[in-house]
Amino acid sequence: MANILVLIETSSTGGIKASAPGLIGAAAQLGTPVAVVAAAPGTGAAVAGELGRLGAAHVYVAEGEDAGRILAQPQLVALTAAVSAYAPAAVLISNSTESREVAGRLAIRTGGAVAADAVNVRSEDGRIVAVHSVFGGDYTTESWVRDGLTIITIRPGSIQERAAAATAELTVAPLAAADFPAAIIEQVHEAGADTGRPALRGATKVVSGGRGLGSKDNFVLVEQLADALGAAVGASRAAVDAGYVPQSYQVGQTGVAVSPQLYVALGISGAIQHRAGMQTSKTIVAINKDEDSPIFEVADFGIVGDVFTVVPQLIEAINAHQLTAAH
Amino acid sequence: MKIVVLVKQVPDTYEDRKIDLSSGLLDRDASDIVPDEINERALESALRYKDGQKATEIVVLTMGPDSATKTLRKMLSMGADSAIHIVDDALAASDMVQTARVLAAAIQRGGFDLVLAGNESTDGRGGVVPAMVAEILGLPLLPSLDALELEAGSVSGTCSIDGGSLSVRAPLPAVVSVTERSAEARFPNFKGIMMAKRKPVETMDRASLDLGTAAVAASVVGSATKRPARAAGTKIIDDGTAAQELAGFLASNRLI
Numbered sequence: 001m002a003n004i005l006v007l008i009e010t011s012s013t014g015g016i017k018a019s020a021p022g023l024i025g026a027a028a029q030l031g032t033p034v035a036v037v038a039a040a041p042g043t044g045a046a047v048a049g050e051l052g053r054l055g056a057a058h059v060y061v062a063e064g065e066d067a068g069r070i071l072a073q074p075q076l077v078a079l080t081a082a083v084s085a086y087a088p089a090a091v092l093i094s095n096s097t098e099s100r101e102v103a104g105r106l107a108i109r110t111g112g113a114v115a116a117d118a119v120n121v122r123s124e125d126g127r128i129v130a131v132h133s134v135f136g137g138d139y140t141t142e143s144w145v146r147d148g149l150t151i152i153t154i155r156p157g158s159i160q161e162r163a164a165a166a167t168a169e170l171t172v173a174p175l176a177a178a179d180f181p182a183a184i185i186e187q188v189h190e191a192g193a194d195t196g197r198p199a200l201r202g203a204t205k206v207v208s209g210g211r212g213l214g215s216k217d218n219f220v221l222v223e224q225l226a227d228a229l230g231a232a233v234g235a236s237r238a239a240v241d242a243g244y245v246p247q248s249y250q251v252g253q254t255g256v257a258v259s260p261q262l263y264v265a266l267g268i269s270g271a272i273q274h275r276a277g278m279q280t281s282k283t284i285v286a287i288n289k290d291e292d293s294p295i296f297e298v299a300d301f302g303i304v305g306d307v308f309t310v311v312p313q314l315i316e317a318i319n320a321h322q323l324t325a326a327h
Numbered sequence: 328m329k330i331v332v333l334v335k336q337v338p339d340t341y342e343d344r345k346i347d348l349s350s351g352l353l354d355r356d357a358s359d360i361v362p363d364e365i366n367e368r369a370l371e372s373a374l375r376y377k378d379g380q381k382a383t384e385i386v387v388l389t390m391g392p393d394s395a396t397k398t399l400r401k402m403l404s405m406g407a408d409s410a411i412h413i414v415d416d417a418l419a420a421s422d423m424v425q426t427a428r429v430l431a432a433a434i435q436r437g438g439f440d441l442v443l444a445g446n447e448s449t450d451g452r453g454g455v456v457p458a459m460v461a462e463i464l465g466l467p468l469l470p471s472l473d474a475l476e477l478e479a480g481s482v483s484g485t486c487s488i489d490g491g492s493l494s495v496r497a498p499l500p501a502v503v504s505v506t507e508r509s510a511e512a513r514f515p516n517f518k519g520i521m522m523a524k525r526k527p528v529e530t531m532d533r534a535s536l537d538l539g540t541a542a543v544a545a546s547v548v549g550s551a552t553k554r555p556a557r558a559a560g561t562k563i564i565d566d567g568t569a570a571q572e573l574a575g576f577l578a579s580n581r582l583i
């Protein structure tokens with residue numbers, strides 16, 4: 001079976017980020033998963049066990065002082081060395097801010113091309129095909145790379161498949177020196193305390209709030225309904241712009257694209273750019289006081305009403321239902 | 328300081344955008360074509376620097392069909408000094424590698440201190456053209472900055488990542504991409520619109536760029552299918568019982 005390289009993202013403390021299981025799961029659909037990590041000296045061996053449990057057959061660690069201090073270069077240098085060592089049929093990289101730079105540079109460096117933002121991959125007659133969901137899920141397209149290395153950036157949270165656990169064979173090599181002027185990481189800011197809610201990407205239920213919530217204080221209502229449903233919290237761009245929530249909550253064309261079992265839109269008008277990030281949800285519920293809001297065009301269940309009246313009643317009804325169901 | 332801003336024209340996101348199902352490519356006739364909002368923000372970041380440092384020169388660069396002159400004119404009326412338009416039928420349906428090679432070759436001809444781009448376009452959404460350009464030019468990239476701080480000799484800013492953010496800095500020359508949180512673009516004023524008519528727009532074709540003839544890898548689209556449109560479901564007006572009805576709907580669909 002062909003080798004498939006996967007770039008493992010690590011946190012500032014060297015831990016494996018949440019993108020790894022999906023990337024290795026995707027690689028296992030195509031061939032033998034080889035995990036590639038750039039790590040600080042002496043820290044690589046520690047991650048090999050966990051990467052094996054996630055399904056990596058080989059773990060290639062390039063260790064050097066630059067890892068965590070310089071942006072993208074350590075990962076690029078590690079992957080370039082791994083491409084020579086493993087002659088892979090494809091390289092899978094998370095479509096995240098940190099990692100897609102590596103994908104672009106690797107394509108130029110190795111004479112490859114990038115299939116961008118894939119939501120699925122498959123192998124067909126010896127060719128590796130990337131499946132994309134474009135224009136807010138209006139279209140599904142398939143693409144592949146001709147005449148060079150296949151590099152695929154994978155949309156975070158989109159791959160559900162997981163690989164069977166393996167005992168990874170570990171290779172540790174020194175990280176080669178940087179070869180172009182570096183972008184230096186001056187400071188790492190960790191996000192605030194964990195909210196205990198499901199992550200937005202890949203969530204099975206999402207409750208989002210828009211400008212209709214009116215203030216940051218009122219936005220708590222969105223969180224309360226999310227907690228009653230066990231859902232992740234999302235937002236429209238207008239709610240983000242108004243400072244109700246951080247940008248990482250944004251659902252839509254330029255935010256996160258979600259496809260949950262249930263999507264609840266509160267005080268969101270349903271602009272086309274918002275719908276682009278949620279219209280492939282299985283069931284959509286909308287509460288909006290404007291009867292003509294475009295969000296109702298995609299809602300399976302719409303309530304023309306005031307969120308401040310309806311949502312507290314809804315939370316009560318959900319809690320009551322869960323109480324009876326528990327008996 | 329010389330700043331090159333990479334701009335792309337895209338189908339207006341306020342309308343339905345279409346893919347030609349036979350070629351898998353963008354159907355450019357299906358919607359209005361506008362300058363990408365993200366690139367207006369990139370230009371705005373450059374203009375704010377120029378507001379304080381008058382000697383700054385801003386060049387906008389696009390690769391696109393004839394109609395892209397409209398986008399360039401808008402950028403010039405906002406305050407860019409000159410424009411370069413790479414237009415050639417042979418470049419239609421370019422993938423990202425090809426796009427980056429063409430843009431980098433054009434950037435290299437003129438000299439620069441900073442290249443500014445959007446973090447991702449609203450149509451292709453690949454988000455790797457800036458990195459490819461940086462790699463070809465042998466330069467650092469500061470990706471997805473919400474705001475940038477430009478000083479003599481270096482550029483810095485903050486980029487959001489999963490689980491937090493990073494403060495990053497690079498020496499000039501460098502490539503920077505900005506997010507939709509960056510500078511909101513100004514509107515062109517009357518004086519700007521009049522002045523834009525006299526500003527130089529250089530057009531060039533593929534042959535005038537030093538691209539070589541060797542075959543390069545390419546990303547190709549195999550097939551495209553359209554998802555059936557979503558139909559609207561039940562819509563009720565709240566009379567005090569809507570929340571109960573919704574809870575019933577959620578329960579019957581096993582969502583609570």
Ligand SMILES: Cc1cc2nc3c(=O)[nH]c(=O)nc-3n(C[C@H](O)[C@H](O)[C@H](O)COP(=O)(O)OP(=O)(O)OC[C@H]3O[C@@H](n4cnc5c(N)ncnc54)[C@H](O)[C@@H]3O)c2cc1C
Nearest residue numbers: 210211212236237238252253254255267269274289290307
């Ligand atoms: C290039 C580009 C990219 C974009 N990307 C995104 C994106 O990724 N995500 C995104 O969301 N937007 C995006 N937008 C912005 C988008 O066009 C809209 O401006 C935005 O989605 C509006 O957010 P909203 O629905 O919260 O606000 P509004 O449109 O202001 O809607 C607020 C709604 O709340 C309702 N309301 C008010 N009070 C109440 C109440 N008490 N009870 C019930 N309902 C109430 C109103 O009837 C109204 O429908 C993008 C725009 C552009 C140009």
Ligand SMILES: Cc1cc2nc3c(=O)[nH]c(=O)nc-3n(C[C@H](O)[C@H](O)[C@H](O)COP(=O)(O)OP(=O)(O)OC[C@H]3O[C@@H](n4cnc5c(N)ncnc54)[C@H](O)[C@@H]3O)c2cc1C
Nearest residue numbers: 116333390422423444445447448451452453454455456546
């Ligand atoms: C739906 C769709 C899917 C596509 N999928 C792929 C794919 O998987 N792989 C692939 O290789 N190509 C793909 N393409 C083609 C790709 O969009 C074009 O090559 C495009 O010219 C550059 O990619 P981008 O817009 O995705 O760039 P991005 O990297 O998202 O753009 C970031 C920034 O680069 C600059 N920039 C990008 N293009 C230009 C330009 N023409 N002129 C000036 N500046 C520019 C702008 O500043 C822009 O904001 C796709 C196109 C479409 C419409």
